[in-house]
Amino acid sequence: MVSIEKGLVVVAGERSVLIPPTFITALQDRVMKEKGEEWRKIFYQAGKKAMERLAPTYEMIMLIPRNSAPKKKLIEELVEIWSWMSCGRPEVTKIDLKNNNFVFRLYGSTIAKPYIGRGDMMCDYLAGMIAGGFSSIIGKPLKCKEVRCIANGDEFCEFELKGV
Amino acid sequence: MVDYIQKKMKNLFLFGEQVSVLDIRSFYYLKKEIESSVKNPDEILYATGKDAVREMQKSFVKFLGNSAPLLMSDPGNALGEFIEVLNYLGLGEISIAESAPKMIKFTVRHSAEAQEFVNLRERSKFPVCHAIAGILAGVCEGVLRNPVKCTETRCISCGDDFCEFVIKKGEMG
Numbered sequence: 001m002v003s004i005e006k007g008l009v010v011v012a013g014e015r016s017v018l019i020p021p022t023f024i025t026a027l028q029d030r031v032m033k034e035k036g037e038e039w040r041k042i043f044y045q046a047g048k049k050a051m052e053r054l055a056p057t058y059e060m061i062m063l064i065p066r067n068s069a070p071k072k073k074l075i076e077e078l079v080e081i082w083s084w085m086s087c088g089r090p091e092v093t094k095i096d097l098k099n100n101n102f103v104f105r106l107y108g109s110t111i112a113k114p115y116i117g118r119g120d121m122m123c124d125y126l127a128g129m130i131a132g133g134f135s136s137i138i139g140k141p142l143k144c145k146e147v148r149c150i151a152n153g154d155e156f157c158e159f160e161l162k163g164v
Numbered sequence: 165m166v167d168y169i170q171k172k173m174k175n176l177f178l179f180g181e182q183v184s185v186l187d188i189r190s191f192y193y194l195k196k197e198i199e200s201s202v203k204n205p206d207e208i209l210y211a212t213g214k215d216a217v218r219e220m221q222k223s224f225v226k227f228l229g230n231s232a233p234l235l236m237s238d239p240g241n242a243l244g245e246f247i248e249v250l251n252y253l254g255l256g257e258i259s260i261a262e263s264a265p266k267m268i269k270f271t272v273r274h275s276a277e278a279q280e281f282v283n284l285r286e287r288s289k290f291p292v293c294h295a296i297a298g299i300l301a302g303v304c305e306g307v308l309r310n311p312v313k314c315t316e317t318r319c320i321s322c323g324d325d326f327c328e329f330v331i332k333k334g335e336m337g
Contacts (some may be wrong), residue, residue, distance in 0.1 A: 002176070002185075004169060007274065009254030014187040017174060017254040017276045018169070020166060021184050023216040023295075030208045037199070046197035048192035086176040087184040108185050129190075 001084045012058050012081045021087065023111035024125060038119040047128025048135075055133040071097055079104075082133075084107070087126075089113065090139045100140055100163035104130050107156045115151035122151040123159075130159050167247055168227070178253075179227035187220065192280035195292070206294045210314075214300025214305075224249065236307070243268075250303070255296055256327070265335040268331040270300055274320075281321035291319035293327050303329050324334045 003010040009018055032039040055061065057082050064074060072095055074144045082090045094103035105128065115122045123146050131144035142163040148158035169179045184195075199205040205247065224246065225232045235242050240263070247258050247270075255276050262269035277293040280286075293316050301314035310333060318328035 002171065004252055005252070006251050007254070007257035009185070009252075010187045011187065013255070014189070015276070015279065016185045016187040018178065018183040019186050019253070020178070020181065020216050020219055022219055023212060024184075024186075026212045026215050027194075027198070027208065030212060031202055034202050042197050042201045043194075046188070046194040050187075050193040051199070053193075054187060054189050062197065083174050085180060085185040086174065089174075110182060125194075 001081075012083055014058065022114060024111055025114045028122075028125070036118055043125040044128035044131070044146040047125045047130075048132035051129045051132030052136045053132075055075075055136045061137070071134075071138050075102075075134065078133055078137055098105065098136065100138070100142060100161075102142075104133060104134075104159040104161065105156050106159075109150060109157045112149050112151040117153075118151045120152055121146040121149040123149060123157050126157070127159055131161065134161055169252055179223035180251075181220075181223045183253075188276045188280050191277065192284075195277070209294035210298035210301070213295035215298075217299045217302035218306060220249075221246070221303070239307045243303065246303050246307065250299065253291035254300070258300075261328070266333050268304060269334070270329040270331070272296060272327040272329065275327045278319055278321040278327060286321070287323060288319065288321040290322070291316035291327065292317060292321045293329075296327070297329055299330050300331065304333075308333065 001012055018136065028039060028043060031042055031139045051113045055078055061074060061077055075092060075095060079090050079092050088106040088108045093105055109123055111126060112122045127144045127146045130141050135142045142161045143164050144159050144161045146157060146159050148154035150157055165303065168179060175182055199295050202208060226233060235245060247260060250258050257273040259271055261271045275293050275296060278298050281288055281292060297314040297316050301312055302313045312331050312333055314329050315328050316327060318324040320327055
């Protein structure tokens with residue numbers, strides 16, 4: 001799943017870079033300083049746009065016959081790919097395809113870790129990624145909200161997805 | 165060299181510190197969203213790259229332990245070693261093209277920050293690798309212990325064959 005060669009890192013068939021988690025949080029902090037609470041929308045949109053395009057093209061997803069595969073299987077594969085992103089341990093705790101209702105958990109979010117003690121939800125970039133990834137996989141627009149966060153004193157970060 | 169990067173379960177560590185994976189398409193959309201939202205996106209990306217590498221260098225020195233002072237006492241050697249490390253982060257193939265008393269020139273082939281522009285056939289009027297410029301500035305400042313300024317002078321997003329970065333020693337970043 002992960003290939004590291006000189007000049008080239010490939011994860012799940014996608015060319016990638018290895019970054020210290022502080023790269024994202026430092027970027028967030030600088031945008032926050034200029035735009036205030038609007039930083040949330042900016043990072044949510046960035047994550048959403050990226051994953052809407054990326055999720056359907058992951059090698060592991062591409063190998064699954066789209067017409068016959070259950071959507072639950074596609075979601076599980078997507079989460080398996082995300083587990084290799086080294087940004088926390090992901091888990092889907094609710095899949096309700098009938099009502100487009102999902103719950104996603106991330107243990108040890110590397111984006112939230114530097115903000116522990118802040119008393120706020122801080123994983124808007126991840127929320128956008130989850131919204132974009134799930135929406136593209138199930139073929140319906142979803143919105144994602146972080147409802148628990150380790151930066152807010154919770155044990156894990158939890159995200160609720162609902163149909164738009 | 166890859167020994168600097170360790171894999172524990174599904175997590176990756178560089179010099180013992182966890183690193184995350186960001187695919188280059190996500191990097192592209194993150195840059196685009198920031199560019200359309202803030203006043204000085206280039207400066208923000210440059211400063212963030214510089215900060216990130218500064219933290220990495222601290223971990224590098226800690227990781228090397230007793231051999232760190234010897235390596236850091238020879239700036240040329242330390243710079244070469246750290247560039248080798250950067251090469252395994254997937255930023256592209258980074259090499260020192262020229263090193264003179266007042267200037268260092270780097271080339272980066274297949275820059276991770278610009279590659280998606282090429283993939284999407286999006287031609288930029290100006291170089292776009294601001295975070296990588298910040299990273300190279302941060303590396304040089306850490307090794308030379310002096311402020312530097314890094315300017316990207318060629319970029320694959322502008323149609324060049326590779327990206328080129330010039331560091332002027334003694335100029336404030």
